[in-house]
Amino acid sequence: xxxxxxxxxxxxxxxxxxxxxxxxxxxxxxxxxxxxxxxxxxxxxxxxxxxxxxxxxxxxxxxxxxxxxxxxxxxxxxxxxxxxxxxxxxxxxxxxxxxxxxxxxxxxxxxxxxxxxxxxxxxxxxxxxxxxxxxxxxxxxxxxxxxxxxxxxxxxxxxxxxxxxxxxxxxxxxxxxxxxxxxxxxxxxxxxxxxxxxxxxxxxxxxxxxxxxxxxxxxxxxxxxxxxxxxxxxxxxxxxxxxxxxxxxxxxxxxxxxxxxxxxxxxxxxxxxxxxxxxxxxxxxxxxxxxxxxxxxxxxxxxxxxxxxxxxxxxxxxxxxxxxxxxxxxxxxxxxxxxxxxxxxxxxxxxxxxxxxxxxxxxxxxxxxxxxxxxxxxxxxxxxxxxxxxxxxxxxxxxxxxxxxxxxxxxxxxxxxxxxxxxxxxxxxxxxxxxxxxxxxxxxxxxxxxxxxxxxxxxxxxxxxxxxxxxxxxxxxxxxxxxxxxxxxxxxxxxxxxxxxxxxxxxxxx
Numbered sequence: 357x358x359x360x361x362x363x364x365x366x367x368x369x370x371x372x373x374x375x376x377x378x379x380x381x382x383x384x385x386x387x388x389x390x391x392x393x394x395x396x397x398x399x400x401x402x403x404x405x406x407x408x409x410x411x412x413x414x415x416x417x418x419x420x421x422x423x424x425x426x427x428x429x430x431x432x433x434x435x436x437x438x439x440x441x442x443x444x445x446x447x448x449x450x451x452x453x454x455x456x457x458x459x460x461x462x463x464x465x466x467x468x469x470x471x472x473x474x475x476x477x478x479x480x481x482x483x484x485x486x487x488x489x490x491x492x493x494x495x496x497x498x499x500x501x502x503x504x505x506x507x508x509x510x511x512x513x514x515x516x517x518x519x520x521x522x523x524x525x526x527x528x529x530x531x532x533x534x535x536x537x538x539x540x541x542x543x544x545x546x547x548x549x550x551x552x553x554x555x556x557x558x559x560x561x562x563x564x565x566x567x568x569x570x571x572x573x574x575x576x577x578x579x580x581x582x583x584x585x586x587x588x589x590x591x592x593x594x595x596x597x598x599x600x601x602x603x604x605x606x607x608x609x610x611x612x613x614x615x616x617x618x619x620x621x622x623x624x625x626x627x628x629x630x631x632x633x634x635x636x637x638x639x640x641x642x643x644x645x646x647x648x649x650x651x652x653x654x655x656x657x658x659x660x661x662x663x664x665x666x667x668x669x670x671x672x673x674x675x676x677x678x679x680x681x682x683x684x685x686x687x688x689x690x691x692x693x694x695x696x697x698x699x700x701x702x703x704x705x706x707x708x709x710x711x712x713x714x715x716x717x718x719x720x721x722x723x724x725x726x727x728x729x730x731x732x733x734x735x736x737x738x739x740x741x742x743x744x745x746x747x748x749x750x751x752x753x754x755x756x757x758x759x760x761x762x763x764x765x766x767x768x769x770x771x772x773x774x775x776x777x778x779x780x781x782x783x784x785x786x787x788x789x790x791x792x793x794x795x796x797x798x799x800x801x802x803x804x805x806x807x808x809x810x811x812x813x814x815x816x817x818x819x820x821x822x823x824x825x826x827x828x829x830x831x832x833x834x835x836x837x838x839x840x841x842x843x844x845x846x847x848x849x850x851x852x853x854x855x856x857x858x859x860x861x862x863x864x865x866x
Contacts (some may be wrong), residue, residue, distance in 0.1 A: 385520025387681020411771030449629030481831030509698015524681035541664035
């Protein structure tokens with residue numbers, strides 16, 4: 357290209373830039389704009405009122421505080437340093453939580469990649485080809501000339517987002533990134549809830565084992581007493597066999613409890629990101645936990661804005677809404693502007709000569725005329741997918757309300773159960789003591805004593821289980837309300853150096 361042609365090339369590039377700008381400014385975004393669903397209109401969780409204070413008769417009352425803030429470290433309300441250490445270790449090292457963080461970082465990078473379509477795509481082209489021409493070259497008298505062609509130079513293309521397909525795509529990816537963020541929050545909430553649940557289960561099992569071991573010790577004393585009576589002729593051999601049978605039966609309950617305790621320890625190790633042989637949690641007892649007395653309670657309208665599973669369903673609904681816009685934009689024409697500027701010559705020596713310069717500018721418009729109904733069917737499918745997402749969202753909201761309602765009712769019944777089991781234990785303890793004294797004095801039968809001890813064993817186990825269940829349901833309420841995850845700072849993306857696999861090269865080309 358000669359010197360006179362340079363202004364023409366500059367004008368062409370300016371025209372391309374101006375057309376891109378005008379295409380952007382004149383663009384419209386088709387498809388529906390997403391509107392968050394309204395919160396549920398109900399003001400309470402259950403058909404009947406839950407008392408504001410539960411368990412006052414048992415001396416361990418719990419009060420509901422409507423609208424009170426829920427701490428991100430809700431497990432600290434149990435006032436157990438052992439529990440705090442285990443949950444902190446789990447949050448730091450749990451593998452599922454690490455996977456959720458990486459999935460969030462991946463989704464955020466996908467958003468960044470989608471935004472790249474907003475800008476012109478610039479590249480550099482270099483090519484060499486060898487060809488034979490069957491056309492006679494004027495003045496040479498020769499045909500079938502073989503020549504090399506060398507070309508190099510930048511290229512640029514741009515697709516103006518006239519109908520908003522790119523914007524809806526970015527919107528969809530942003531919604532999916534939010535979905536991954538809420539999935540991370542759900543993983544965090546599930547992890548902390550499971551850690552507390554396993555710790556309470558361990559304490560419950562250790563309490564049941566101690567109670568059973570105490571019963572076994574009593575059985576051993578009973579057997580010794582019966583054998584002494586049998587020796588002096590004051591008891592029948594059947595009494596000895598009965599005492600031995602009861603001792604063996606109570607001992608048989610211990611292996612199953614100990615196996616459950618081992619499984620609980622192993623589960624806590626895995627939650628903390630360690631192999632069972634690599635780290636073992638501390639031994640929890642029910643005495644290590646303090647029952648929280650003040651229970652924060654969010655209204656149903658607040659619940660839908662703080663439970664991560666509901667927010668994740670909302671993000672999926674938003675992505676489905678954006679998909680309708682993408683499918684709608686496919687019904688309209690698309691425009692692509694492209695241009696190139698470079699050098700082209702038959703030899704490398706002439707490649708950088710002024711006469712070898714060239715430029716090109718083009719614009720393409722592709723309008724769908726007939727696709728056999730494919731595009732409209734895809735749009736109808738996107739609309740149906742949105743309706744399915746909406747129904748799934750509404751179902752998730754209902755399940756969240758049900759979970760809170762079930763837990764509130766459970767806490768009310770737990771308080772009643774703990775008091776009832778406590779009374780049973782007090783009476784069973786007094787009864788078994790009287791029966792032991794009576795049997796030693798020869799005033800009652802061995803079977804009567806064994807029945808009393810069996811009732812005492814069941815009362816001990818029932819009281820331990822009722823205490824543990826109340827702790828479990830209290831933790832479940834905190835989880836059902838969202839656990840204050842939004843204050844925990846868990847949505848921070850992992851650093852690039854942490855995300856890049858070992859040996860991976862840094863991409864500097866776009």
